[in-house]
Amino acid sequence: MVRNPERRTALVDAAIEVLAREGARGLTFRAVDTEAKVPPGTASNYFTSRDDLLTQAGRHIHVRMTPDPAEVSEAMRAAPSRELVATLLRWLLRRVAGERTGYLAMLELRLEATRRPELREALTEAVRAELEANIAFHLDAGLPGDADTVRLLHFAMTGLLVDHLTLPDLLGEDTAERLVGLMVDRVLGG
Known part of the structure; x- marks a missing residue:
C-alpha cells in the first residue's frame, strides 16, 4: 500500500x-x-x-469544512446570546457558500449513501460526530438553548443550505441571512 x-x-x-x-x-x-x-x-x-x-x-x-480554531476563538469572544447564535449561523452560511464545492460533494455523497451501506455508515458516523460536537460546543459556550435547540437549528440550516447552494436564485444573499435571524428567533423564542 x-x-x-x-x-x-x-x-x-x-x-x-x-x-x-x-x-x-x-x-x-x-x-x-x-x-x-x-x-x-x-x-x-x-x-x-x-x-x-x-x-x-x-x-x-468534514475535515475540509471545519473552521479554523483561531477564527472560532475570535467569534466566541462575544458574550453568549441569541445574537451570537445568529452570528455563528450566518458565518456558517458564508463559510459553506465559500466552500460550495465541498458541500455539493457532500450532497452527492449523501445521495450515493442511500445505495451504499458502507458509505452510509461512514457518513452517518461523521455527521453524528459533527452534530454531537456542535451540541457540546453550544452547551459548553453557554449559548442559549439546549441540545434539542442545536438539533432544530442544524436541521433548519441544512435545508436552507441545500436550497441556497443548489438553487442560488431562489433566495438572495440578504434573504438567506435574514432567514437565519428569523430561524434563531423562532427556535430560541425571541
Missing part, C-alpha cells in the same frame, strides 16, 4: 471536486487522476475500490 499522506489528501480533494462537478457517477479513478494532475493509475494505488474512494471523500469533506 502506498503511504504518501500528502498525495492521498490531494487525491481525496480531487475526488471532492469531481463529485461536486460530475456527481457520483462521474467519480472514477481516471477522473480523479486527471483532476489531481497525477499519472494515470495513481488513485487506484491509493484506494482499494471506488467505494473506498467515496468513503474517504466523505470523511475528508
Whole structure:
C-alpha cells in the first residue's frame, strides 16, 4: 500500500471536486487522476475500490469544512446570546457558500449513501460526530438553548443550505441571512 499522506489528501480533494462537478457517477479513478494532475493509475494505488474512494471523500469533506480554531476563538469572544447564535449561523452560511464545492460533494455523497451501506455508515458516523460536537460546543459556550435547540437549528440550516447552494436564485444573499435571524428567533423564542 502506498503511504504518501500528502498525495492521498490531494487525491481525496480531487475526488471532492469531481463529485461536486460530475456527481457520483462521474467519480472514477481516471477522473480523479486527471483532476489531481497525477499519472494515470495513481488513485487506484491509493484506494482499494471506488467505494473506498467515496468513503474517504466523505470523511475528508468534514475535515475540509471545519473552521479554523483561531477564527472560532475570535467569534466566541462575544458574550453568549441569541445574537451570537445568529452570528455563528450566518458565518456558517458564508463559510459553506465559500466552500460550495465541498458541500455539493457532500450532497452527492449523501445521495450515493442511500445505495451504499458502507458509505452510509461512514457518513452517518461523521455527521453524528459533527452534530454531537456542535451540541457540546453550544452547551459548553453557554449559548442559549439546549441540545434539542442545536438539533432544530442544524436541521433548519441544512435545508436552507441545500436550497441556497443548489438553487442560488431562489433566495438572495440578504434573504438567506435574514432567514437565519428569523430561524434563531423562532427556535430560541425571541
